Amino acid sequence: MSIDTTTRSTTRNTSSPARRRVMAMSAAELRLLLRNKTALFMVLAMPLLLVGALSVVAEDVGINLGVYLAGTLIGFVLLFVVYYNLVTTYVARREELVLKRLRTSEARDREVMLAGAVPSLAIAAAQIVLGVLGAVLLLDMGAPVNPLLVIVAVIAGSAVFVLLALVSTVFTRTTELAQVTTMPLMIVCLLLSGLTFPLDFLPDVAAGAARLLPLTPIVELTQLGLAGAVGEADPVGFPATFSEAVIPFVVLVLWLYLGVYGVRRWFRWDPRA
Amino acid sequence: MNGRRDIVIEVDELRRRYGEGDGFEAVRGVSFDVAEGELFALLGTNGAGKTSTMEILEGLAEPTAGQVRVFGRDPYAESATVRPRTGVMLQEGGFPSDLTAAEMTRMWAGITSNPGPLDEVLALVDLSHRADVPIRALSGGERRRLDLALAVLGRPAALFLDEPTTGLDPESRRKTWDLVRQLVDDGTTIVLTTHYLEEAEALANRLAIMHRGRIVTCGTPAEVAASHPSTISFEPLQGGALPQLPGVTVTTAAKRVVLHTQALQDTLTELLTWANTYGLKLENLHARSASIEEAFLAVAATDHEISEEVPA
Numbered sequence: 289m290s291i292d293t294t295t296r297s298t299t300r301n302t303s304s305p306a307r308r309r310v311m312a313m314s315a316a317e318l319r320l321l322l323r324n325k326t327a328l329f330m331v332l333a334m335p336l337l338l339v340g341a342l343s344v345v346a347e348d349v350g351i352n353l354g355v356y357l358a359g360t361l362i363g364f365v366l367l368f369v370v371y372y373n374l375v376t377t378y379v380a381r382r383e384e385l386v387l388k389r390l391r392t393s394e395a396r397d398r399e400v401m402l403a404g405a406v407p408s409l410a411i412a413a414a415q416i417v418l419g420v421l422g423a424v425l426l427l428d429m430g431a432p433v434n435p436l437l438v439i440v441a442v443i444a445g446s447a448v449f450v451l452l453a454l455v456s457t458v459f460t461r462t463t464e465l466a467q468v469t470t471m472p473l474m475i476v477c478l479l480l481s482g483l484t485f486p487l488d489f490l491p492d493v494a495a496g497a498a499r500l501l502p503l504t505p506i507v508e509l510t511q512l513g514l515a516g517a518v519g520e521a522d523p524v525g526f527p528a529t530f531s532e533a534v535i536p537f538v539v540l541v542l543w544l545y546l547g548v549y550g551v552r553r554w555f556r557w558d559p560r561a
Numbered sequence: 562m563n564g565r566r567d568i569v570i571e572v573d574e575l576r577r578r579y580g581e582g583d584g585f586e587a588v589r590g591v592s593f594d595v596a597e598g599e600l601f602a603l604l605g606t607n608g609a610g611k612t613s614t615m616e617i618l619e620g621l622a623e624p625t626a627g628q629v630r631v632f633g634r635d636p637y638a639e640s641a642t643v644r645p646r647t648g649v650m651l652q653e654g655g656f657p658s659d660l661t662a663a664e665m666t667r668m669w670a671g672i673t674s675n676p677g678p679l680d681e682v683l684a685l686v687d688l689s690h691r692a693d694v695p696i697r698a699l700s701g702g703e704r705r706r707l708d709l710a711l712a713v714l715g716r717p718a719a720l721f722l723d724e725p726t727t728g729l730d731p732e733s734r735r736k737t738w739d740l741v742r743q744l745v746d747d748g749t750t751i752v753l754t755t756h757y758l759e760e761a762e763a764l765a766n767r768l769a770i771m772h773r774g775r776i777v778t779c780g781t782p783a784e785v786a787a788s789h790p791s792t793i794s795f796e797p798l799q800g801g802a803l804p805q806l807p808g809v810t811v812t813t814a815a816k817r818v819v820l821h822t823q824a825l826q827d828t829l830t831e832l833l834t835w836a837n838t839y840g841l842k843l844e845n846l847h848a849r850s851a852s853i854e855e856a857f858l859a860v861a862a863t864d865h866e867i868s869e870e871v872p873a
Contacts, residue, residue, distance in 0.1 A: 305674070308671060308672075309671060309672040311671065312667075312668050312670070312671020312672050313668060313671070313672060315668070315671070316657070316660060316664065316665075316668040319659075319660065319664060320657050320659050320660065323659045324659070380657075381657065384655060384656065384657055384658065385651070385653050385654065385655030386655050386656065386657050387655075388621070388651065388655050389651060389654070389655030389656070390655075390672070391621055392619055392620075392621065392644075392649035392651065393644065393669070393672045393673065394641075394644045394645055394672055394673060394674060394715075395672045396641070
């Protein structure tokens, strides 16, 4: 019911035709998400359950528990709510020929891609905001040293994982297969992004390689922004966080570029192989 | 015939190849024009290249070679300017099964420049009473009608209908025909593909029969029918050879003698006079004037250039 009214008011009030189209498609996509119990569980419960489980196990993580959990929450949300959920969403729409139909409409290609992601992105954003607030209020994390870095990490990171989801549909023929095809990236990111344990535990070469993964710069920028330090390093002040942020930021931009390139090159609108 | 009207759709030496290099060439040099307010039907067997051609007209794919213009523009490269004036009904719906018909229509209205009233468009295709039913629970025919509703929602000047009545019961088909006729009367330009010859005959101003990626015959239904001979057939006679019949081809099979003629009445008169004179009875006599079906079957029977291709 409430969705009905929002859809109507947004379609009437927005002036830009592009925004109107994205809103219309996103509203339909949100409805479909709300009617898909499996996806809804994955999107709403999975990150919280994982973070909850970690908070119980993680006794001594070497850094402030709030910083640690806020960082892992952002990572889990990007992996499950944005990446995994969007691979299944895009594949489902492609296989039902919805994407093909939408391409016969006035909606531009990038509007169709964006609209598919909007509900997941909104849920991800809500979870991250609540998670970070919770860490500040309940876990004694303290105010973030450089909130800008956290915001950049979350926005650019979301974009990277939307793009990676679009690219992953290329080798995902059915929604069932998404469980398999998303696994390599999910596992590698879960283990080697400084999400569950700090990269300092790894040999230098391995840690260097792990810093090139798509999720690592997001975790690093988040921790830097929240605590002024990555992992167990000594915290730096607000100005110094910017210089520390350069390398992870460059890696993130590189992934954005690769993602756009991959989507342009390989994305298929049609189920036909 | 349509000399005074503007050409809305121009197709010139269109080719479409799937895959790189020596992939399957589904469309092999197709040309036709469609004038404003005209209904042009593409007929053909499965795999003849109808849908491959339509997808290029709809701006979903680029031609491998040749040129397509819709309202004078490239439907693929300039889709932003062409799309607001076109409506498309793909061969398969492409509906998310968990949305209701009304929700789908509302979403479609949200991505259409000047959508008509939603209840009106659902009423147009007799779906008002099914508006709140999830699409997964709609019958194939109902989905096809919903598809048509969405295609006409933006009151397009040009409409592409890929097998619009496949899966419809006779009554719905008749209603769809009425709606299509109404659209043509209102000046909509329509390109339609169909398997049903009577559909093309009933609706089309002009039609083309495609076969293996080429247009084999093109013209008004009457012209296409007339381009093929009429047929007379009967069971073989016991003794007695047929008379000389000018301009007639005779084929004799085990159970039927088949005559093809361009002048059905003359040939039939001669044949019957001859049979009368000799007191012969022509068993199981059939005479059929030229029709699109004859033309279609004649085209489907010609299988030239098949060695090089293996359709998917």
